[in-house]
Amino acid sequence: MDPSTTSHEITSYDNQVSESVNLDSHSNEPLQSLTAIVLPPNFIPTKSQGKKNSATQNQNTNVNTSYKPGGLLNHKYPLHVVPEDLKQNVYKHRLSYNTLFDAYYENGVTDNRYISTWHEGALRYDNIYYKIEHDWEKCYLSRNPNRELDPGEILWRFDYRSGKFTISTLFLKLQHAIFNDEAIVEWSISTLPTKSNANPIYQMIKFESNTYIVDATSFVKGEYGFTLRAHLRGGKSSHISWQWTQLFRCNLKGTFDFFLEEDYGLDVKAELVPDIICDPLPEVKHDVNLNDRITSDFIIYLKTNETDKNEDNSNLQMLKFYVHSSILAARSDYFRALIDSHMIESNERSLVLTDITQNSLEIMLSYIYTGALPNITMYDKWVELLYDASRFLIPTLIQRCEKALRDLLDNDNLEATEGFAKECGANQLLRCCEMFVVENSELIL
Known part of the structure; x- marks a missing residue:
């Protein structure tokens, strides 16, 4: 539904919609079963039926045998890192969220869900609401209509300490939409606490015009992980102000058996290196042994x-x-x-x-x-x-x-x-x- 929709249309539509689930942190959890599918380090996904996009068709599933535990998402879900074939001591990790399927995917594997539902993959959240609009054929995360004047917030935490990795580069896709000058969506990032910085502050992420992709390396280079935060607020006079701020808005499609990489609303791509790198010994030309009196000089x-x-x-x-x-x-x-x-x-x-x-x-x-x-x-x-x-x-x-x-x-x-x-x-x-x-x-x- 477009935020400019009339009040009659809103009332009529909201009476019909049962797909929208209120999952803010102060409400009861839904009754349906919520499962988190965590890929083990040696997981090889099965081929799903239906069409695949070209990236998925060309994917070499054997690469997943190289997955290794590399950290934790939100203190509980294992993160699996993949060695970079062309770079020594370099690994990569990717986590992506698709709004249409309401699921997270890891390392570009689209055959299987890494975690089901947006809230299962979040560290914590408040006043965040999953909305499906069949008339406008859209779905997104927004604030709850019942708390439309309150701000909303959602956080994700990436912690690579258990895998003993630090971040060398970080690129983020943080898709969001604003439909009123009074509305604001703020993205910010903080590093993990350390002995010398026990309470790291959140730093604002700024976007270039016409893009939701940002190089966030300067915020986290050399760190063990980070917390990503989205803050939604704005609107004092309209009963549809909750719609003025939206995350990961995407189209509803006629088929649910495939999606494209650009359909990710949240896409986190990290390049990692071991926290302690052990270089090889410098090469020498002579093959000699210790305590060889004949050749010793x-x-x-x-x-x-x-x-x-x-x-x-x-x-x-x-x-x-x-x-x-x-x-x-x-x-x-x-x-x-x-x-x-x-x-x-x-x-x-x-x-x-x-x-x-x-x-x-x-x-x-x-x-x-x-x-x-x-x-x-x-x-x-x-x-x-x-x-x-x-x-x-x-x-x-x-x-x-x-x-x-x-x-x-x-x-x-x-x-x-x-x-x-x-x-x-x-x-x-x-x-x-x-x-x-x-x-x-x-x-x-």
Whole structure:
């Protein structure tokens, strides 16, 4: 129904319509069964009967075997992310709402509904109403006619923390319609709370003329998620003012067996990256092994506290590690700077190390040569290795220590972890510490 319709037409029509369901948060839920169909990570949709649009026809359903749990929608529905084939350490996630079918779809799969009904997919809502107009062949979300002067609001929350992803880009389609100068539809977005920003504010989303698609990356880049909010208000003198603000307005069609991508009223497309990225070791040209005396051109001596007890330093027998300067220089900024400076030439191409344990040095050198790490389960051992990786400037080892320590975080070691992460320049781990506080000690609505 067009908002300019006469009062007689409105009364006559509203007496006939039974499809419109009042679902504001202060009313009773409808009696019909409401189900949420959540796709498991390995879900492969079946082919639905009827026509498909070209995008659906060409869709390779096998890609869904790559889905993995990547977060939560509104604290309860699993979000499934898909790896980006052409980009390393890049994933994507998409959630779309179609008003005609009153359903949400995930990652472009139209064969099966991800969640049924608009309100099941919302974090919370107030004074929002699903309207079907058979005379004008339209359907949309609006305010409730019984509360036409009250504002309406609906929110969705995307949280990628459980999948340990942060957002690199975010594009939104937020279709809405306004039919009176007094009416307003405001879209806004806020990041998830963090330790340093416990109460993030909502920031207004502005649209260019003649488009409902917006690049929202600047609001959420590097964040673990966001809350999206639509606020509808306006109208003081007309009994049809509730119709002046509409979300996701679309046409009723003669068939219900297919729809086009442009039929989405809400379309959220996020590109994601792991919160801790572990880069591969830089490649080296020579295939050599640690402690190969024949090919070695450099020796690391380890002087430990145990070795020094009751010993005359002039007769000190230190542990020796036969290494290769090309390997060390390629994978450690510390050794590259040392070797490039030529300071070791007068010392017969050797280096004496102290203040590092034999176990940690062996792990570190083995990693430099092979990229492999032993199965370390103790928190303190990872902390020790992180300090050594930071001291010898091995970025890829720092990253792997960050990832291991992130998974060992708890309330007892959180403060200490944050402290040494700052000391070691482990910025990825620092961000995880900040989000751990929010994720585990607060209930965020």
